Amino acid sequence: MISRNRSGRRRSAALAFIVITVLVLNYAGLLSLPFSFEEPPQPDRPNFDLAPPCAPTLDHLRRSSYGLTRDIIYQKRCIRPVIDKKLDSQVVSQNPDALIKSGQIVQLDQACEGWTESTCEPVALRVPPPYPQQDYSGFLFGVATNLDRLNESMSQFESWLGNTHAQLLAIITDPGDESKYKQVTEEFRQRGIELSIKDPWNKAITSNEQHFAIVRDLLAHVTPKTQWTAIVDDDTFFPSLYPMSKILAKYDHKLPAYVGGLSENYDAVKHHGYMAFGGAGIFLSPSLLRELDPHLEECLKVDHVPQGDGLLKQCIYSKTKTKLTVVKGLHQLDMGGDMSGFYESGRLPMTLHHWKSWHQAPVDKMVKISEFCGSCFLQRFAFGSDTVLTNGYSIVQYSAGLESVDLNKMEGSWEGAEGFDWSLSPMRSKMDRRLKKSYHLVDTEMVGKNIRQIYIHRLENDIPGPDEKSKDPKKTPPKIEEMKDEAKRWMRHRRQHLQAAKVDTVPPEKVPVIEPLHDFDWKTAPRPIRADTPSELITIDEDYLDRVTHRRSIIATHGSTVHGCIPEGDAAVRELYTYLLSEQLPKRFPTIFKLSKDNSMCENLATGMSFPTLPEGNMDAALRVLGETVEEDLFLLQETPEGHRSVAFMCCFPAGFDPSSKLGKTLVEIHAPVPSYEKIGSSMEKFFTKLEVGKSVKRTNWSVQTHTELFNCQGNHITGDDKYETDEDVDIEKTFLRIELQTLTRLPKTRAILFSFKTYLYPVRQIKDEGLGPAFADAIEGLAKGNAPGMWTYKSAVDDFDVTLTAGM
Secondary structure, eight states: OOOOOOOOSOBOOOSOEEEEEEEEOOTTOOOOOOOOOOOOOBOOOOOGGGSOOOOTTTGGGGOGGGOOOSEEEEEEEEEEEEEOTTOOTTSOEEESSOSOOOOEEEETTTTSBTOOOOOOOEEEEEEOOOOOOOOOTTEEEEEEEOHHHHHHTHHHHHHHHTTSOOEEEEEESSOOOHHHHHHHHHHHHHTTOEEEEEOOSOTTSOHHHHHHHHHHHHHHTOOTTOOEEEEEOTTOBOSOHHHHHHHHTTSOTTSOOEEEOOOSOHHHHHHHOSSOOGGGOEEEOHHHHHHHGGGHHHHHHSOOOSSHHHHHHHHHHHHOSOOEEEOTTBOOOOOOSOOHHHHTTOOOOSBBOOTBTTSBOOHHHHGGGHHHHGGGTTOEEEETTTEEEETTTEEEEETTOGGGOOTTSEEOOSTTGGGGHHHHOSEEOOOOGGGEEEEEEEEEEEETTEEEEEEEEEGGGGSOOTTOSOSSTTOOOTTHHHHHHHHHHHHHHHHHHHTTOOOOOOOOOOOOOOOOOTTOOTTTOOOOSOOOSGGGGSOOOTTHHHHHHHHHHHHHHHGGGTEEEOGGGHHHHHHHHHHIIIIIHHHHOTTTEEEOTTSOEEEETTTOOEEESSOOSOHHHHHHHHHTTOSSEEEEEEEETTEEEEEEEEOSOOBSSOGGGGTTOBHHHHTTTSTTGGGTHHHHHHHHHHOOBTOOEEEEEEEEESSOOSOBSSSSOOOTTOOOOOOTTOOGGGOEEEEEEEEEEEOTTTOOEEEEEEEEEEEHHHHHHTTOHHHHHHHHHHTTTSSOTTHHHHTTHHHHIIIIIHHHO
């Protein structure tokens, strides 16, 4: 059964690409199936559909999903797998020959000129045998998600569930019509997935709680064949069900059993407790489901954590005698950013998680090779003196040679890797990117009876980031000059090869530049009402010193009400803190923020305070520093199967809500009091998902208040059964228009969403004096006439506006 190739993400600009095709020859006659994934952003490039015909062996390189430019360096290697039943696939296989050799320049916008097809001499590599075919009808998997996210993961579900006879039960948290359910069910069936879709049995609970309530639905779908049920997220991925089935075969499924994996993040375990984390997959025996079912309503009523897996743990521990059985290899992957260190470690995972949110990995493409050789997925092969092929993920050239790298240790490549030794040791520090030239897998497909992998290196990735400069500026890392020379040779060769033909080059993607304000004087700076560029993520004006002083007092008085962070937000807080104090603020406002000579400290010349440019201690301390350094209130959100979730916040100026009550909640849960939010909720989730790095989105929000307080945890909104009385004694001279300048920004490493807003207060009398009174009155009256008439009450118009404001204008 063939999957569809889908690509939805925009493509990043690149100077040129080096492409390696690895063709695994099927001498054993094994079959394999193609899969798909969403490609990373690509540059503007020619329409290859209009280009002259290309050789059939190269035509696939013109696919838009690859994002290649006109000219590439291309080479092809052939692999002959040699099956070895006794092979330990965790051991690095050694091969004296070089894998990467001199490639040929190919002009994709011509007739693929420059390529000469030569004999592809196969390299013999020892690999384990393919997994045996099995019937997995004894497995019942349950997922609680919305219909869109279920659809988005269809190809990935097909990768590990297709034609296995295992059952998949989906509880749709945003119930729709039956016709859509039938359509999706049929699409899954065509991919060999036996899917059942149901509405929640309890529609009054949150989407998070549905991950626990699904226990009853799973029990209802248990058949005499069912041995194990499992609760998974829509981004839980099994490279194969075979290894997990072998593990579970050691346990008696007829007895109560609770099997799963801990988070790799110690802070997450410390916060949530000793439990099976849902993204890694939680396996429950039918016997345990029967014990839990009578207690579900009671467990939902008592005080509990908002996460479904935490609620499940709490109910199991309080209502049964069953304890957790931990299985290594079930990975929650509570880390974000560059995950190459994890994937290149040679450790075979039984599950993967967060592959489409906290980090990006084409998991269904990556794991395709395992149908040839089972546990050879992520098996490592060393070539020559400097190259490692991690099968299905990357080809890496180490400029200082393999002797400079301890391949027995996992590279801590992700943000905040220092705290993961307890679960992933042995570990080593993140490598300087200039010492590690990486070709990443972008596609895998069948070509006849063989399988073809495409690995691409993008030359702009050789350019080190601002945080990757050598600690000793006088010392150049080994072989850096050779890397520069290679790039120069490529450019000379390219110019000679193109001869007199005119070629439109594609410039590299522009990283947002912070424009410095060298003569900025905050004491006289007027209030801006809109920010237009990435430079204006943070704004400073004449009220700055008074505001940050006031914020420091609020933080000291109200503590955890105005700031907080759950373990899932640690990496995002660390990234935001580092960016603001070491880069954005010193570059944008050099007259206010000054870096020390070693860049370790940032001095605020307006307040006289100095803080380290890298966060120290826990992330609550980092949030407090941000709270007294910038005026903007900050909320960080991470994408989860249930939607975008608030994972950290620093909010000194709430407008009628308790910011601490939003921590850990999804957008839907946060906006539950907002009238008619259900009309735009799904659109908001999609909008957040599509937000690109470097492209901020801005808007304003307004309300009216009859006091000057900026810290206001209640009083601006009327919700639910709140009682109110029309107030005809409002003093127009003490009434203020409150405006929030709101910004949405995606952080590049953790890909968290930063929702920030700066609050302004304007006397309503000033609005009238400027001639805007009638327009303001019309805006207030419009609250009752729009597509969300509940806003009239929610914005307290019934309380303050009926008489005073309209009459006073």
